[in-house]
Amino acid sequence: MAAPLDPVTGTPVVAMVGGGQLSRMTHQAAIALGQSLRVLAADPAESAALVAGDVRLGAHTDLQALAAFAEGASVVTFDHEHVPTEHLRALQAAGHRVAPGPDALVHAQDKLVLRRALAAAGEPQPAWAQVDTPADVAAFAAAHGWPVVLKTPRGGYDGKGVFVVPDEAAAADLLQTHGTLLAEQRVDMVRELAAQVARSPFGQVAVYPVVETVQRDGVCNEALVPAPGLSDELATAAQELAVRIADRLGVVGMLAVELFETADGILVNELAMRPHNSGHWTIDGAVTSQFEQHLRAVLDYPLGSTAMTAPVVVMANVLGGDAAADDWAGPGLDERIHHFMAHWPDVKLHWYGKGQRRGRKLGHVTARGTELEEVRARAVAAARYLADGVVDPAFAFEEEH
Amino acid sequence: MAAPLDPVTGTPVVAMVGGGQLSRMTHQAAIALGQSLRVLAADPAESAALVAGDVRLGAHTDLQALAAFAEGASVVTFDHEHVPTEHLRALQAAGHRVAPGPDALVHAQDKLVLRRALAAAGEPQPAWAQVDTPADVAAFAAAHGWPVVLKTPRGGYDGKGVFVVPDEAAAADLLQTHGTLLAEQRVDMVRELAAQVARSPFGQVAVYPVVETVQRDGVCNEALVPAPGLSDELATAAQELAVRIADRLGVVGMLAVELFETADGILVNELAMRPHNSGHWTIDGAVTSQFEQHLRAVLDYPLGSTAMTAPVVVMANVLGGDAAADDWAGPGLDERIHHFMAHWPDVKLHWYGKGQRRGRKLGHVTARGTELEEVRARAVAAARYLADGVVDPAFAFEEEH
Numbered sequence: 001m002a003a004p005l006d007p008v009t010g011t012p013v014v015a016m017v018g019g020g021q022l023s024r025m026t027h028q029a030a031i032a033l034g035q036s037l038r039v040l041a042a043d044p045a046e047s048a049a050l051v052a053g054d055v056r057l058g059a060h061t062d063l064q065a066l067a068a069f070a071e072g073a074s075v076v077t078f079d080h081e082h083v084p085t086e087h088l089r090a091l092q093a094a095g096h097r098v099a100p101g102p103d104a105l106v107h108a109q110d111k112l113v114l115r116r117a118l119a120a121a122g123e124p125q126p127a128w129a130q131v132d133t134p135a136d137v138a139a140f141a142a143a144h145g146w147p148v149v150l151k152t153p154r155g156g157y158d159g160k161g162v163f164v165v166p167d168e169a170a171a172a173d174l175l176q177t178h179g180t181l182l183a184e185q186r187v188d189m190v191r192e193l194a195a196q197v198a199r200s201p202f203g204q205v206a207v208y209p210v211v212e213t214v215q216r217d218g219v220c221n222e223a224l225v226p227a228p229g230l231s232d233e234l235a236t237a238a239q240e241l242a243v244r245i246a247d248r249l250g251v252v253g254m255l256a257v258e259l260f261e262t263a264d265g266i267l268v269n270e271l272a273m274r275p276h277n278s279g280h281w282t283i284d285g286a287v288t289s290q291f292e293q294h295l296r297a298v299l300d301y302p303l304g305s306t307a308m309t310a311p312v313v314v315m316a317n318v319l320g321g322d323a324a325a326d327d328w329a330g331p332g333l334d335e336r337i338h339h340f341m342a343h344w345p346d347v348k349l350h351w352y353g354k355g356q357r358r359g360r361k362l363g364h365v366t367a368r369g370t371e372l373e374e375v376r377a378r379a380v381a382a383a384r385y386l387a388d389g390v391v392d393p394a395f396a397f398e399e400e401h
Numbered sequence: 402m403a404a405p406l407d408p409v410t411g412t413p414v415v416a417m418v419g420g421g422q423l424s425r426m427t428h429q430a431a432i433a434l435g436q437s438l439r440v441l442a443a444d445p446a447e448s449a450a451l452v453a454g455d456v457r458l459g460a461h462t463d464l465q466a467l468a469a470f471a472e473g474a475s476v477v478t479f480d481h482e483h484v485p486t487e488h489l490r491a492l493q494a495a496g497h498r499v500a501p502g503p504d505a506l507v508h509a510q511d512k513l514v515l516r517r518a519l520a521a522a523g524e525p526q527p528a529w530a531q532v533d534t535p536a537d538v539a540a541f542a543a544a545h546g547w548p549v550v551l552k553t554p555r556g557g558y559d560g561k562g563v564f565v566v567p568d569e570a571a572a573a574d575l576l577q578t579h580g581t582l583l584a585e586q587r588v589d590m591v592r593e594l595a596a597q598v599a600r601s602p603f604g605q606v607a608v609y610p611v612v613e614t615v616q617r618d619g620v621c622n623e624a625l626v627p628a629p630g631l632s633d634e635l636a637t638a639a640q641e642l643a644v645r646i647a648d649r650l651g652v653v654g655m656l657a658v659e660l661f662e663t664a665d666g667i668l669v670n671e672l673a674m675r676p677h678n679s680g681h682w683t684i685d686g687a688v689t690s691q692f693e694q695h696l697r698a699v700l701d702y703p704l705g706s707t708a709m710t711a712p713v714v715v716m717a718n719v720l721g722g723d724a725a726a727d728d729w730a731g732p733g734l735d736e737r738i739h740h741f742m743a744h745w746p747d748v749k750l751h752w753y754g755k756g757q758r759r760g761r762k763l764g765h766v767t768a769r770g771t772e773l774e775e776v777r778a779r780a781v782a783a784a785r786y787l788a789d790g791v792v793d794p795a796f797a798f799e800e801e802h
Contacts, residue, residue: 008446009754010734027452028432031425034738034752034764036452045409051428051437051454287747287769302743309710309769333411337434342703346688351435353410363435368688368710 003074003097003299011035012299015069017060018079019046021352021361022275022291025283026079027052029291040069047352048079063087070096077253077298078274081109082155099201099252099298100273107249108273111182112153118268121248123241125268126260127185137171137183144185150174151182187267189260193227194278195242196256198293198303205243206293206303208286210235213258213278216319219361222380223315225281225308228372230261238266245271254279254294277317277361282306284348284366285313310368316379318363321387324356330389337386340365343395344382362387404475404498404700412436413700416470418461419480420447422753422762423676423692426684427480428453430692441470448753449480464488471497478654478699479675482510483556500602500653500699501674508650509674512583513554519669522649524642526669527661528586538572538584545586551575552583588668590661594628595679596643597657599694599704606644607694607704609687611636614659614679617720620762623781624716626682626709629773631662639667646672655680655695678718678762683707685749685767686714711769717780719764722788725757731790738787741766744796745783763788 006013011034016023019041027037027048040056041049049055058065060083067090070076075097088102100108107114115128129140131150141148150171152161164186165171175181192215196208212227227235242257245268256276258269279290288296288304296303323330331339333356340349344367351363363386367379381392407414412435417424420442428438428449441457442450450456459466461484468491471477476498489503501509508515516529530541532551542549551572553562565587566572576582593616597609613628628636643658646669657677659670680691689697689705697704724731732740734757741750745768752764764787768780782793 005735008756009451010757011738011752011754012735024432028429031429031452032749032751034734034750034754036754049454050410051432053450053452053454053456055454287749296742301739302746304742305747307747333435334406334413337412338702341697341705345703346706346708348433348688349435350433351412353412353435353437355409356411 004072005074006035009034009036012074013038013054013072014295014298015040015073015076016048016079017066017069017076017083019043019048019055020079021047021354021363022079023048024051024352025280025289025350026275026291026294029289029295033292033295035295038069038073040065045355047354050353061087063090066091067094070094075099075298077294078105080274081105081272085109101250101252104249104251105273108271110153111151111270112180114268114271115182117249118245121244123245123268124266126187129183131171131175131181131183132179134168134172134175137165137175138168140183141168147186149184149186151184152178153180153182187260187262189262189267191261192269193230193238193259193261193266194223194256194276195238195259196254196276196279196290197239197242197246198254198290198297199246199251200297200303201252201300203247204303205246206288206306207239207243208279208282208290208306209308210238211278211281217359219317219319219359221317221319222376223278223281224372224376225285225313225315234261234266241266241268253297254290277364280350280364281313281315281366283350285309285315285368311370312372312375313366313368314372314376314379315364315366316383317361318351318365318383318386320356320358320360320362321384323387323389324358324360324362328389336389340382340386343385344378347378347382349386405473406475407436410435410437413475414439414455414473415696415699416441416474416477417449417480418467418470418477418484420444420449420456421480422448422755423480424449425452425753426681426690426751427676427692427695429684430690430696433693434696436696439470439474441466446756448755451754462488464491467492468495471495476500476699478695479506481675482506482673486510502651502653505650505652506674509672511554512552512671513581515669515672516583518650519646522645524646524669525667527588530584531581532572532576532584533581535569535573535576538566538576539569541584542569548587550585550587552585553579554581554583588661588663590663590668592662593670594631594639594660594662594667595624595657595677596639596660597655597677597680597691598640598643598647599655599691599698600647600652601698601704602653602701604648605704606647607689607707608640608644609680609683609691609707610709611639612679612682618760620718620720620760622718622720623777624679624682625773625777626686626714626716635662635667642667642669654698655691678765681751681765682714682716682767684751686710686716686769712771713773713776714767714769715773715777715780716765716767717784718762719752719766719784719787721757721759721761721763722785724788724790725759725761725763729790737790741783741787744786745779748779748783750787 015038030037038054209226212224214222256272348366369375381395416439431438439455610627613625615623657673770776782796
């Protein structure tokens, strides 16, 4: 069955569940391909709903809303992992294309399912166990030591649902609240990396450079590209690992493999099967952005070049900071954007249009160049100014001298 | 008076009159700045109306529609030159910001007004005269020779409204149809160039590299960046000329100065005060695209870097060709896009979503690299395949061997 095409434009219609910034940036990419992203948003003020032409309001947990949303679309895809598996199967049964499919996506939804699959495949990961009782946790700790990392199998993201637990009593509390958990050995890691690949139904795979992600409070804060000082061997190992996972799980679309780098090599932390924060740099720093690549992959189009457009690229998130506080007395958003543009004419802004709240991902900036230290300093100072209205002394505004 | 900001996002609202591909690509740029372009379209199937979130339907000649469209917007701007001057004055009188303003824009609307202004400023241009009678044309030809180029002062674009006239009888026919015309000496030109600058109300100016535009049947077909073989002196002269014009006319937004290069130097052909086809290369080839730059300028934001992101960039238009014919039996659009992606994974596609008609601008492609000949061949072959379904032998598809 050929995928339906839009009768006006003759181009495909990708329907993306979720109205966040990932959908927003995917719509930008869709525009270049002659398409208009169809967005399922819960609220008209969501990031993508503010800018897309074809917005449907509904909950991603509502099968009826999902079915109506899928009607006439070439393929249904996602800007998050929260659509129930049974709903995805129902959409497929009704003849809709779903990418990634439920059998793949479950590995990004359920951390226990992922751990089992990686174990079966013999892929490197931290020591882990499913724990149902405090005694299970104690047994795991006896083998791997305290503290133990306990994770809710489902629903966690950006550090939510992750607990570092010092003893059996703390574990008991969490098990009582959350039920079955995933226990993981606390990894003595050097840093975090991310390997991104795209895979199409045809089986074509495109591989991006491996990125170092710098976290703050469990949230990705910076992406350094390519991961500085990473050996060719380890970079290739990370890329090959991502390709193997994409193939084995039958991923369609973008796959981000979050990795821990340790003294002994790399371990898989978790997966995302969609455009991912660690790949935002590709909009300005790669020939094909992860958003365009995701569209290509879910449509079974040939994939685009992943070559970098500069030797060094750094992406820095703008998280809601001091300037998002109710009692903020400094420059407002529009004034901060004004100053940002004056001081960093070569740093690219991506603002998501969301309401400002502390800790919320409000936007990101991308800097390009040749020297990591310089590029990173520029990106981080610009992001910090947008978030907190704070001027890094190294980038002091002239009018303040 | 501070410009109104969107109450949900806290960012400005730019209202662009016209629903064509220039608005479409400006919306893409607006998304990154946290904005959503408000679009005035005549038809919901127009290029920008297909993808924008805030589309108003109405005619650009209808003052009531324009006034409603301007309400609550931070600034009103244009993707074409066809809004009547008196309507722009009425919007200003009602307190709306209009950029470029009517006093500047008239120079892009009326070729006679432009010629007079350039003459007053002493800027280089072809010999010209206002002609109202066949005798006027004959007198002009006596001084400058036949054929004479006659142009309708208003309403022409893409070669429309331009006539190369061999004798007085032909001139008489045109004058009878069109009334007063602009007569120009037919220039013995080497090639056409375009110099683009952006100017903000504050007076900041940003200058792009000078481009060679390759025309076919009066329509821009390719842009070669930087203009190959152009001396630094001439490039600087063209850029300085564009800056002088922007300043003197008080342009706000993007200004494209279309130039004839002759053996003796450069002459001004005409102006566009908006993003322009000769600047489409900037989306993929410059740090700041002309679309983002236009938004920055009309909002009086500081302007972005115009640095190129590759040594050589070539943009090729896709004009409706054989594949747009009703009896076309070759691969359909979606199939052509598929093949395009397979063969040119590093050429960037920009498809406008418009109905396919012969000669219509349907999209463009951009190639980047280091060697002009190679980059140009790639861009042109890709554009030709999309337009005509014809495979350049140098890029023959493997499966056809």
